[in-house]
Amino acid sequence: MYEFGAGKSAIRTVFEETCALREQGRTDFWDFSIGNPYVPAPPKVNETIREVLGQYAPIDLHGYPPNNGWPATRAAVAKNLNERFSTNYSMGDVVMTGGCAGAITATICALTTAGEDIIVITPYFPEYRMYIQAWKCKCIEVPSEPETFQLDIDAIKKAITPCTRMVIVNTPNNPTGAVYSEESLRALGDVLREASKRYQKTIYLLSDEPYREICYDGAQNPWVADCYENTIVCYSWSKSLSLPGERVGYALVPPTVTNHSMVYDALLGAQRAVNTITNSLFTRVIERCVDLPAPVEEYERKRKIIYEGLKEIGYEVVRPQGAFYLWLKCLEEDDHSFCRRAAAEQHLFLVESTDFGCSGWARISYACSDETLSTSLPAFKRLFDSYGG
Numbered sequence: 518m519y520e521f522g523a524g525k526s527a528i529r530t531v532f533e534e535t536c537a538l539r540e541q542g543r544t545d546f547w548d549f550s551i552g553n554p555y556v557p558a559p560p561k562v563n564e565t566i567r568e569v570l571g572q573y574a575p576i577d578l579h580g581y582p583p584n585n586g587w588p589a590t591r592a593a594v595a596k597n598l599n600e601r602f603s604t605n606y607s608m609g610d611v612v613m614t615g616g617c618a619g620a621i622t623a624t625i626c627a628l629t630t631a632g633e634d635i636i637v638i639t640p641y642f643p644e645y646r647m648y649i650q651a652w653k654c655k656c657i658e659v660p661s662e663p664e665t666f667q668l669d670i671d672a673i674k675k676a677i678t679p680c681t682r683m684v685i686v687n688t689p690n691n692p693t694g695a696v697y698s699e700e701s702l703r704a705l706g707d708v709l710r711e712a713s714k715r716y717q718k719t720i721y722l723l724s725d726e727p728y729r730e731i732c733y734d735g736a737q738n739p740w741v742a743d744c745y746e747n748t749i750v751c752y753s754w755s756k757s758l759s760l761p762g763e764r765v766g767y768a769l770v771p772p773t774v775t776n777h778s779m780v781y782d783a784l785l786g787a788q789r790a791v792n793t794i795t796n797s798l799f800t801r802v803i804e805r806c807v808d809l810p811a812p813v814e815e816y817e818r819k820r821k822i823i824y825e826g827l828k829e830i831g832y833e834v835v836r837p838q839g840a841f842y843l844w845l846k847c848l849e850e851d852d853h854s855f856c857r858r859a860a861a862e863q864h865l866f867l868v869e870s871t872d873f874g875c876s877g878w879a880r881i882s883y884a885c886s887d888e889t890l891s892t893s894l895p896a897f898k899r900l901f902d903s904y905g906g
């Protein structure tokens with residue numbers, strides 16, 4: 518725990534550097550570090566906060582909620598999913614959590630035993646490593662397809678052993694922006710079904726979906742739980758409604774999960790043990806805002822500015838199909854040295870890729886203002902030229 522606390526993530530390290538610059542009153546830099554949405558929450562969220570303040574007794578807003586969240590909120594979440602994905606979920610499948618991170622860590626705590634393996638797909642959200650190691654499990658890194666960053670099903674199949682308990686997928690993906698194809702998720706489901714049978718144990722798929730609605734070019738993220746019966750879905754409104762500070766999300770245990778009620782109760786146990794329980798007031802708000810759309814057009818516009826701008830300069834960048842990150846090939850092999858040079862010489866703060874489980878890339882979070890994106894392009898051009906074009 519000391520190491521997790523003292524050794525910051527690459528994302529936080531860069532973010533804190535930029536916070537220090539802000540505190541000095543500096544404005545001559547570009548912060549692309551953290552996925553903290555610049556797009557404000559929809560006005561309806563603030564209106565709803567005011568509405569619920571007038572509607573409920575203080576105890577029903579600020580008192581303890583049930584550990585799995587208010588029943589009416591869980592029912593609203595299930596209804597929303599049923600309408601969108603033609604499913605048949607009920608409030609008894611939903612556990613409200615403190616953000617998506619709370620849902621992930623509670624799920625890992627609930628469903629693993631120390632010493633088991635959890636497979637992650639590189640490049641991946643670096644916090645997974647901590648969520649996994651905290652429960653004394655091993656984080657097994659399996660690369661995605663090199664060009665497309667889609668799932669490499671054969672590589673996953675080869676990595677599964679009798680110790681495997683879980684595979685984590687994240688689509689739309691942070692950091693590559695890949696949206697996994699339904700075909701590949703169904704193929705993954707087949708592999709996990711077959712391996713579960715072979716090793717006579719349930720291998721879970723944890724589908725981490727905080728960017729679920731942020732898909733571009735009219736695409737839709739597949740409903741992952743349809744592709745494999747033992748999927749636990751982890752979600753939050755941190756990105757879709759720009760509410761990361763409110764710590765509100767959920768874990769969904771579909772009725773198809775083997776020993777459903779035991780798994781659900783294990784999640785409740787984890788909620789008590791880890792205290793990933795969410796807050797009362799905001800679940801009341803979410804209950805009324807669950808149908809609000811994500812600001813996809815705004816992120817699509819930002820993607821265009823940064824993706825096309827960097828491509829035109831000559832950078833190799835992956836075109837994001839979803840989420841709000843751009844994956845950029847560094848102009849030298851060492852991503853640490855490239856990102857340090859970008860910061861020192863051009864005041865461009867990017868996140869190096871080693872923490873994401875691969876080398877030679879950098880992540881740009883474009884959840885910032887249009888102005889930050891467009892004014893950064895000349896600095897990116899100077900950086901490019903400094904490497905000899």
Ligand code: PLP
Pocket residue numbers: 552615616617618619642687691725727752753754755761766
């Ligand atoms: N999963 C991924 C892929 C993320 O990018 C993030 C946050 O950036 C999380 C989970 C955690 O989300 P939350 O802030 O809702 O806990």
